[in-house]
Amino acid sequence: MKRLDIYQTVTDTIIEAIEQGLSGGLEMPWHTMSSIPQNVKTGNLYHGVNVPLLWAHQLAHGYKSAVWATYRQWQQIGAKVKKGAKGVQVVFWKSFEVDPEDDNQEAETRMFACYSTVFNADQVEGFDVNADFEPSDIQAIGAADALIDATGADIRHNESSAYYNVAADYINLPSPEIFKETKGGDATANYYATLYHELTHWSGAKHRLDRNQNNKFGDEDYAFEELVVELGAAMLCASTGIESAPREEHARYIQIWLKALKDDKKFIFAASSQAQKATDYLFSFQDQMEMVV
Numbered sequence: 001m002k003r004l005d006i007y008q009t010v011t012d013t014i015i016e017a018i019e020q021g022l023s024g025g026l027e028m029p030w031h032t033m034s035s036i037p038q039n040v041k042t043g044n045l046y047h048g049v050n051v052p053l054l055w056a057h058q059l060a061h062g063y064k065s066a067v068w069a070t071y072r073q074w075q076q077i078g079a080k081v082k083k084g085a086k087g088v089q090v091v092f093w094k095s096f097e098v099d100p101e102d103d104n105q106e107a108e109t110r111m112f113a114c115y116s117t118v119f120n121a122d123q124v125e126g127f128d129v130n131a132d133f134e135p136s137d138i139q140a141i142g143a144a145d146a147l148i149d150a151t152g153a154d155i156r157h158n159e160s161s162a163y164y165n166v167a168a169d170y171i172n173l174p175s176p177e178i179f180k181e182t183k184g185g186d187a188t189a190n191y192y193a194t195l196y197h198e199l200t201h202w203s204g205a206k207h208r209l210d211r212n213q214n215n216k217f218g219d220e221d222y223a224f225e226e227l228v229v230e231l232g233a234a235m236l237c238a239s240t241g242i243e244s245a246p247r248e249e250h251a252r253y254i255q256i257w258l259k260a261l262k263d264d265k266k267f268i269f270a271a272s273s274q275a276q277k278a279t280d281y282l283f284s285f286q287d288q289m290e291m292v293v
Contacts, residue, residue: 004089004115005265006089006091006113006114006115007113007265007266007269008265009089009115010049010053010089010091010268010269011261011265011266011267011268013053013056013057014029014052014053014056014261014268015258015261015262016056017029017056017059017060018254018257018258018261019258020060022254028230029052029055029056029059029060030051030052030055030230030231030234030244031234031243031244032059032243032244033055033058033059033066033234033237033238033243033244034237034238034241034242034243035066035238035241036051036066036235036238036239037050037051037054037055037058037066037067037068038066038067038068039067039068039069039073039118040067040068040069040073040074040077040121040127041069041073041076041077046068046090047276048091048269048272048273048276049091049268049269049272049273050090050091051231051235051272051276052231052234052268052272053088053090053091054066054068054088054090054118055234057088057120058120061120061122063120063121063122063123064122065120065121065122065129067120067121067129068088068090068118068119068120068121069118069119070087070116070117070118070119071087071117071119074119074124074127077127078126078127079124079125079126079127080124080125080126081119081123081124082123082124082125085119085123085124087117087118087119087123088117088118088119088120089115089116089117090115090116090117090118091113091114091115091269092113092114092115092116093111093112093113093114094111094112094114095109095110095111095112096109096110096112097109097110113269144192144196144240144242146286147236147240147282147283147285147286148195148199150285150286150288151199151202151282151285152285153170153171153199153202154169154170154171155170155171155172155173155195156170156171156172156173157172157173157174157175157176158172159172159174160174160178161174162174162194162195162197162198163198164198164201164202166205166213166214169202169205171195171198171199171201171202172198173191173194173195173198176191179191179194189237189242189243189244192237192240192242193233193237193242193243193244196232196233196236196237196242196244197229197230197233199233199236199282200228200229200232200233200236200275200278200279200282201213201225201229203232203278203281203282204225204228204229204278208281209274209277209278209281211225211228211274212224212225213225220256220260222256223253223256223257223259223260224260224267224270224271226253226256226257227253227257227260227267227268227271227275228271228274228275228278229275229278230253230275231271231272231275232274232275232276232278232279235275235276235279236279236282239279239283
């Protein structure tokens with residue numbers, strides 16, 4: 001039996017979701033999602049590459065719920081996966097130690113990707129997501145302003161374009177009243193989604209998470225940072241109850257993303273990991289503020 005290549009399987013799923021999104025405009029598999037996928041048994045939110053992966057499946061199959069679990073976990077809470085239902089392989093990591101060649105060196109710990117199969121709440125019987133499930137506290141943060149204010153980021157509204165100035169370390173956004181309702185969301189959601197995009201760029205500064213931001217449009221480093229930021233912004237939106245929407249500049253990036261994904265099966269894993277780090281980092285400001293209070 002051929003061993004499943006989880007890197008390739010996940011990458012193929014993301015590529016397919018992006019290409020399908022192109023047929024309807026610029027919709028990516030992380031758009032219109034207003035909650036982070038969550039495990040029904042543990043209550044934990046899924047992290048890293050599992051977030052866009054499960055979003056892609058939720059979007060493709062029209063699942064209303066963002067709640068998932070393995071076959072056994074559904075059984076443990078008294079629910080039953082419907083006959084013929086097909087699950088999704090999510091990724092988790094295991095570590096193992098490699099003995100050193102030199103006796104004077106310490107053993108090296110390495111990580112390798114494993115997978116388990118999960119099913120959406122819409123695929124099971126005997127479970128009412130509205131009555132039987134309490135969402136994670138992190139999804140009930142309230143106003144997005146609380147998160148943004150906690151970061152202390154220098155946010156200005158001096159020009160009609162949105163950008164993060166790396167050298168001067170500030171974010172500029174058009175005035176809120178300039179944002180309009182679009183097919184993907186209302187004016188308020190579009191404003192905050194744009195702000196989250198630039199705030200994720202802000203997180204990558206040299207004195208913060210130190211991501212490579214000295215790159216030029218068209219190269220792989222540029223594509224990587226933009227994908228990190230897109231995923232990070234979508235995670236922030238979902239965590240604060242805002243639906244992220246397609247941005248017009250996506251058209252400039254999508255073909256670069258697709259090429260990078262097709263060339264490197266670990267590209268989406270690395271980008272998702274950095275997006276998760278950015279999200280956790282930005283939320284850490286709010287955690288610190290709550291501890292002080």
